[in-house]
Amino acid sequence: MSEQIISADLVANHNSTRQPALERDYASLGERLDRRGIAIDAIRDKMEKFGVAIPSWGVGTGGTRFARFPGAGEPRDIFDKIEDCAVISQLTQATPTVSLHIPWDKADPNRLKQAAARFGLGRTLGSKALTVWIGDGSNFPGQVSFAKAFERYLDAMRQIYAGLPDDWRLFTEHKMYEPAFYSTVVQDWGTNYIIAKELGDKAFCLVDLGHHAPNVNIEMIVSRLIQFGKLGGFHFNDSKYGDDDLDAGSIDPYRLFLVFNELVDAELSGAKGFHPAHMLDQSHNVTDPIESLMQSAVEVQRAYAQALLVDRKALDGFQEANDALMATQTLKTAYRTDVEPILAMARLRTGGAIDPVAAYREAGYRAKVAAERPGVAGGGGGIV
Numbered sequence: 001m002s003e004q005i006i007s008a009d010l011v012a013n014h015n016s017t018r019q020p021a022l023e024r025d026y027a028s029l030g031e032r033l034d035r036r037g038i039a040i041d042a043i044r045d046k047m048e049k050f051g052v053a054i055p056s057w058g059v060g061t062g063g064t065r066f067a068r069f070p071g072a073g074e075p076r077d078i079f080d081k082i083e084d085c086a087v088i089s090q091l092t093q094a095t096p097t098v099s100l101h102i103p104w105d106k107a108d109p110n111r112l113k114q115a116a117a118r119f120g121l122g123r124t125l126g127s128k129a130l131t132v133w134i135g136d137g138s139n140f141p142g143q144v145s146f147a148k149a150f151e152r153y154l155d156a157m158r159q160i161y162a163g164l165p166d167d168w169r170l171f172t173e174h175k176m177y178e179p180a181f182y183s184t185v186v187q188d189w190g191t192n193y194i195i196a197k198e199l200g201d202k203a204f205c206l207v208d209l210g211h212h213a214p215n216v217n218i219e220m221i222v223s224r225l226i227q228f229g230k231l232g233g234f235h236f237n238d239s240k241y242g243d244d245d246l247d248a249g250s251i252d253p254y255r256l257f258l259v260f261n262e263l264v265d266a267e268l269s270g271a272k273g274f275h276p277a278h279m280l281d282q283s284h285n286v287t288d289p290i291e292s293l294m295q296s297a298v299e300v301q302r303a304y305a306q307a308l309l310v311d312r313k314a315l316d317g318f319q320e321a322n323d324a325l326m327a328t329q330t331l332k333t334a335y336r337t338d339v340e341p342i343l344a345m346a347r348l349r350t351g352g353a354i355d356p357v358a359a360y361r362e363a364g365y366r367a368k369v370a371a372e373r374p375g376v377a378g379g380g381g382g383i384v
């Protein structure tokens, strides 16, 4: 049994006051889904198995382009970060893994393994994937040769790929711009796909939702990568303009749903080699990072649950009949369904909190660590 940072009694009390209402809501939703031919328990089972990784850097306060405004009780090192990640995992039961950022998280690997195992984050260092994002590019027209820059990139990546263990996967991430503002070597999914094809069978494309031009149809990119066996996984966040760090589902939850609609379609149709890795990748400046990450993990889970409710047989029929109105309504029917009772029931059954943010606030965790962790200047900021 792994160690629990938030008192088990507090979580039990939190849940006991909310459980009767949840059970009624779950039964009511179950009845309505049953009329649509959907077994609510089967959806709940999938939620219980679902996991999205927390990035170690996400639990600290991020930097803006102008300054960094540290929050109280910020983690001082990777070991504090692992404790914060353990709180998120305990209350949501949706974030069983932590993704480390090298070189920000330099630490003795054995000590890291022990810390992760202590909080049931045992898979942390059992990773089988390496994500490479290189912010190479230029700020002025004429500054670099596009072709030479890409050839240098490919040469470097071939060396990394050659050193990859046989059972590992290599993910490459495209990003439209930043830190370079005129051209970026891996700027779009087309370049990313070329890289994955050039490197070989262990190379896949990672899609960061915030790394596209405004109005780009990201769900279609996801479909393309699935169709040609090159979707590696996701960095979830949301974006309004040129940012890539807002909380998942906070701006355009329908787009998040449409991405999961493609993922569920691939899952149910048994797309070859389909096992995407999910991670949050966002930065928090005006919220408690732990609260934002808990909420974001739940939003990703919610999109997955809603996408599982799509009547795919009906959708296929409407597509074949070119009935655009009913096809799109089929998606909307799933999206409009409030799946919160399913998510809360999954959390309750797996030891989490029915309302993770409320339980976190009841526990007073932030005030407690603020007293234990003196403020640090600087630290690992940065935006990727």
Ligand SMILES: [Mn+2]
Pocket: 173, 208, 235, 281, 384
């Ligand atoms: Mn990213």
